Amino acid sequence: MAAPPRGRHRILRWLNHPRRLVRLSPGQRRRFILVIGNTIVTSGAIVLQVSARGNLVVWTLALIAVSLITGILAIGTEWLIVEGAGAAVESGRHRWPDPGVANGSAPVSLELPPADEQFVGRRQQLDQLRVMLQRVANDGRGAPVLALYGMGGVGKSSLAVQFAEEVRSEYPGGVLHLSLGAGTTGLDAPDPATALGRLLSALGVRTGEVPPEEDARRRLYHDCLVGRRVLVVLDDAKSAAQVRPLLARVRGCATVITSRRPLGLLEAEPFTVGGLDDDSLRELLVRQVGARRVDDEPDAARQIIRACGGLPLALRLVAARLAADEHRTLAELADRLSLDEFRSGDVRVRDAIEVSYADLSPRSRRAFRLLTLFPSISLREWAPAPLLDIPVADASAVMEDLVEAQLLERAGRGMPNGAEYRFHALVREYAEECLAAEETPDERRAALARLGGAFLTLAEYAEHLTDPTVPRHGRAGGALPSSAEHWHVDDPDLLRYAEYAPTRWLLGDCRRLGRMVERVHDQQLWDLCWEISVVLARVLETVYTVWNRWDDVLRAGLDAATRRGDRRAESIIHQGFGVLCHYQDRFDEAEQHFTIGLRLCREIGHRPGEAYTLRWIGRGHYFAGHFAAAVHDLEQALELSRGLGNKLAEARVLRDLCEAYAGLRRFTDAEQAIRAALALFESDAVDQGVDQNVRQPAEAARARRDLGILLNRRYKFAEAEQQLTSAVDTLTELGHWYWRASAVFDLAMLRLRQRRPVEAEALMWQSFDTFNDSGYRYWTAVVGRRLAMLRMEQGRVEEAVELMMPVLETFQQLGLGLWESYTLRVLAWVRREQGRLDVADQHLQDAAALAERYEDPWGLMRVRWMQASVWMAQGRAAEAVRLYREAAATAARYEEPWQEAEILADLAKALRATGDRAAASRAEAEAKEAAASFERQPDRRRAGRRKGSVRSLGLPGLPGLTAGRRERLRR
Incomplete structure (x- = not known):
């Protein structure tokens, strides 16, 4: 045994622990008393002899000697006790004494x-x-x-x-x-x-x-x-x-x-002590079954590691079975992994879980079983209350008891909507087995109905808080009569979970609501199924981006509503289905659902539903390129909304009308509409309930984005930048990534107008990546088309073609003919630059046919202008003159003087090529006048002076006014 550390502190250490005197064994105590007694006797004799002589010096030396003797004996006694007791321990350090207990x-x-x-x-x-x-x-x-x-x-x-x-x-x-x-x-x-x-x-x-x-x-x-x-x-x-x-x-x-x-x-x-990470589990698997087997089947190895969920015991049991049978592949075991597979000999993971389960109270054991009915792996802290039918205030204690038993783990704490918990995968499997074995089907169905009733209570309350114009239809005076059993519909302890930021609650729990619809449908709880579906359909415009299984949910809800014969519920779910299809670029399906929803609303006389559906039908027409039809439907929706006094619906319709008016080049009407919408969103006229701090800025930000787009098209760059930047900042802060990506793209378009192409390209790629990663094909194609145009301006023709072909295919698959026309126009530009004039001409003929079919005169003008430039390159100057005249007349009709000036300048070149110098001079004079009229407009003049040149509205790279060319027009 190593000697204890020596030093000056030994005496002090002894004096600091007088309790050691009474903690000695009987033998040690006897030895200690004997040593101290001898010390006292010896010291006393010395003192007596010295005192008899009376010499002060000798007396002092005697005292020093006595002190030294006493200290040395004390140290020796301590060593005797410590070392003597430790000797037996040291001699048996690797083999402890084995006496009987x-x-x-x-x-x-x-x-x-x-x-x-x-x-x-x-x-x-x-x-x-x-x-x-x-x-x-x-x-x-x-x-x-x-x-x-x-x-x-x-x-x-x-x-x-x-x-x-x-x-x-x-x-x-x-x-x-x-x-x-x-x-x-x-x-x-x-x-x-x-x-x-x-x-x-x-x-x-x-x-x-x-x-x-x-x-x-x-x-x-x-x-x-x-x-x-x-x-x-x-x-x-x-x-x-x-x-x-x-x-x-x-x-x-x-x-x-x-x-x-x-x-x-x-x-x-x-x-x-948490679970091991995947790398450590892989190392453990390699040690037990060998690196070759793991490297040969990496996917199966990852599957086994994921199934173990960080538990080294689970992996070692599986690995032991693999090591014992070298002919069994990892894939064979991975495909059949369940709780019973995690065993080796008489050691099982199940046993470890059973011990913890057995230690629970009866109430906690039942909660452990019933929590598997909750429609997600992540569990809300209030979940045990409806499942056990206990007060909500007692639910967190039940969850914490399961956490202390290591049967649940906390997934998040301190959140406004309460703590979250989750099962380990193997523990959940054990809980599901207990549920099947210890709960009857009727008990499981009743617990699920209570849980669904709690979700319905919270969802209705959250919806009502976000939009007070929609009453809680489970209560008196609601929009729909409720047949489903609500759980604790007025319980403040339950409602508080949706009270703080209800929009965020809907976003956070919409997946759970969707799965709950599917589960109650499987249990044939029809009323509960359609009522939760109605709430989801109403808020789908907010939550549709969060999940990808909304089709299954809405079909289940629609089936339940049909079985109950509730036509109002059917109309709402059809509306939600239409919104979903619209955002997923399934425009034909969206129109079918909206048409059915509109018919049902009119049959039952539900005017708010009629206004809502007309708005979405108008949006569908706008995206399809039918701008006149969009304006017609949206103006009807606006009239209905105003008649109902619904300011929120009115503001949303005005925002959509702005886009439709702009499609028809009615920019004055568009600006009036969007400014009116923004004023409503930013005023107290739109009652958005307790959640207006979240929702109202989001609605206003979308309106600012639309206003910024319009101002950019009207050359009002300063205000456009202000509105778009504000929209991007607000949407970023609120986490509305879909609309943020749209606003970022629109800001990129402004940067192009401001001659800042590097910033524009960076913003475009940011927007493109967001849409592409999320699977939004429409917006991915829109941004991809503009990126291809940017590549053309940079002279990178092959990269432009590579980007453009999938864009064209996407628009064709989605049936968006107007966007197909725009894309063919860009592709024709590419082919013209490549010298393939015949192919470019064919693309332009196809684009012109689509523009005529969609009644898009402005788009047709852009096609004719480019086609004239192709014909000029082919030596067909006389035919090109006709196309230039048509294009210039369209630009003049829409009061776009810069466009008109650019086209007239190209017309003058074509006329000179035909030998008609007089007509060419007249065209040049008209071009100068058009340019001068633009300069007389204050906002446009400032934009032109600041940026050096004004690009045309549409395709950069077409014949345009360079700085020198503009000066020649002025002269």
């Missing part, structure tokens, strides 16, 4: 088990434990207690043993390991008295010297630890009462505890 139990070795050879991936945790140990040892307490807890199979015991091995050298008194759990050592779970007896036996106390009382054993246990540095590992503890008497609460000693749940020991430093 009091009360007749069998001899037990408490030597630390061997460290796990397969221990991986815990270096950071080991370092954290060492830091914790040193911090507690140095903060004045001096006897650290570390409490490691985690779910069964996560590797708590292996971590504790590995840690004890690493710090063993710091505890020369030895390391004791005692298992406190039943079934893990072949012994029954010991009570504190029995555990103390085993510890005393391991510390060298003979059976006859172990007192029967627990308190006496605890005092003797502490006496035996005095003067030693001992580390005690208490494995698989059940409760604080079980381990508190066993703590090595003597300076210099330490205790490490492992348990499945937090014990609540005030003396302990808690440490949560």
Whole structure:
């Protein structure tokens, strides 16, 4: 045994611990009294002899001698006690004494088990434990207690043993390991008295010297630890009462505890043991089955690792079965993995879960089973309340009990809508088995109905808070009569979860609502099914981006509404289906659903529903390029909304009307409409309930975006930049990524007008990536088309073609003929630059046919202008003159003087090519006048002077006014 550290502090250390005198064994105490008695007698004799002589110097020297003798004897006595007691420990350091334990139990070795050879991936945790140990040892307490807890199979015991091995050298008194759990050592779970007896036996106390009382054993246990540095590992503890008497609460000693749940020991430093990461689990799999097998089947290996969910025990059991059968492939086992597959011999993951489940109270056990009915892996803290039909205030206590038992883990805390929890995958499978075995079908159906009723209560309340114009249709005076059983419809403890930021609640729980619709449909709870579907259909414009299974949800709700014969519910769900199809670029399907919804609304006389549906039909016409039809439908929707006094609906229709008017080049009407919409969104006239701090800025930001687009088209760059920048900032702050990406693209278009192409391209790619990653084909194609045009301006023709071909294919597949026309025009430009004039001419003929079919005179003008330039290149100057005249007349009709000036300048070139110089001179004069009229408009003149040249509205790269050309026109 290594000698204890020596130094000047030894005497002080002795004097600081007088309790050691009463903690000695009987033999040590007798030796100590004998030494001290001899010291006193000897010192007294010296003092008497010196005092008889009366010499002051001798007297002083005598006192010094007595002090030295006393100090040396005290140090020697301490060494005798410490070293003598530790000698037996050191001699049996790797083989603890094996005497019988009091009360007749069998001899037990408490030597630390061997460290796990397969221990991986815990270096950071080991370092954290060492830091914790040193911090507690140095903060004045001096006897650290570390409490490691985690779910069964996560590797708590292996971590504790590995840690004890690493710090063993710091505890020369030895390391004791005692298992406190039943079934893990072949012994029954010991009570504190029995555990103390085993510890005393391991510390060298003979059976006859172990007192029967627990308190006496605890005092003797502490006496035996005095003067030693001992580390005690208490494995698989059940409760604080079980381990508190066993703590090595003597300076210099330490205790490490492992348990499945937090014990609540005030003396302990808690440490949560989580699962291993995937890399560590892969390393463990490689160690057990070999690198070759893992490398040969990487996908199956990843599948096995994911199924283990971070539990090293689960992986080791599966790996042991693979190692035992070298002919079995990883894929064969991965395809059939279930809870029963995680076993090897008599060791099973199931057993670890069963122990925790058995320790629960009856209420918590039932909650554990029923929580599998919750429609997501992430569980809300209020979920046990409807499932158990208990007060909402008691739900969090049930969840925390399951967390302490390591059957649930917290997924998020401190959120406005309450804490979230989740199952481990294997634990959830066990819970589902318990549900099937211990709950009858009627009990499961009743619990699901209560849970669905709670979701319906929250969803209706959140919808009402976001849009007070929609009453809670489960209450008196609601829009729809309710037949479904609501759960705690007026319970403030439940409603508070949707009260804070209800829009965010709808976004966060819409997936759960969707899955709940499917589950209650499977259980034939028809009223509950269609009522939740109605709420979802109403808010689908807000939440549609969050999930990709809305078709299944809406079909289930529509089926339930049809079975109940509720035509109003059918109309609402058809409206929601139309919104979904519209945003998924399924425009034909959207129109079908909106048409059915409009018919149903008119049949039952529901005017708000009629206005809402007309608005969406008008939006569909706009996206399809039928601008006149869009204006017709939207103006009807506006009239209905104003008649109903619904300011929110009015503002939204005005925003859509702006786009439709702009499509018809009615820019004055468009600007009036969007400014009126923005004024409504930013005023108190639109009642958006308690959530207006979230929703109202989002609505206003979308209106600013539309205003910015319009101002950009009208050359009002300064205000356009202000509106678009504000829209992007607001939508970024609110997290509305879809509309933010749209606004970013529109800001990029402004940057092009401002002659800032580098910034424009960066913004375009940002928008393109957002839409492309999210699968929005329409917007991906729109942005891709503009990126292809930018490549053409940069002279990168091949890259432009590569971008343009999938764009054209997308518009053709979506049936968007007008956008197909725009794309063919760009593709013709590409072919013209490549010198393939015949192909360019064909593309332009196809584009012209589409523009005529969609009654788009402005688009047709752009096509004719470009086609004239192709004909000029082909030497067909006389035919080109006709096309230029048609294009110039269209530009003049729409009061676009710059466009007119550019076209007239090209017309003059064509006329000179035909030899008609007089007509060419007249065309040049008309071009100068058109340019001058533009300069007389203040906003446009400022834009022209600031930017040097004004690009045409549409295709850059077409014949345009360069700075020199503009000056020639002025002259």
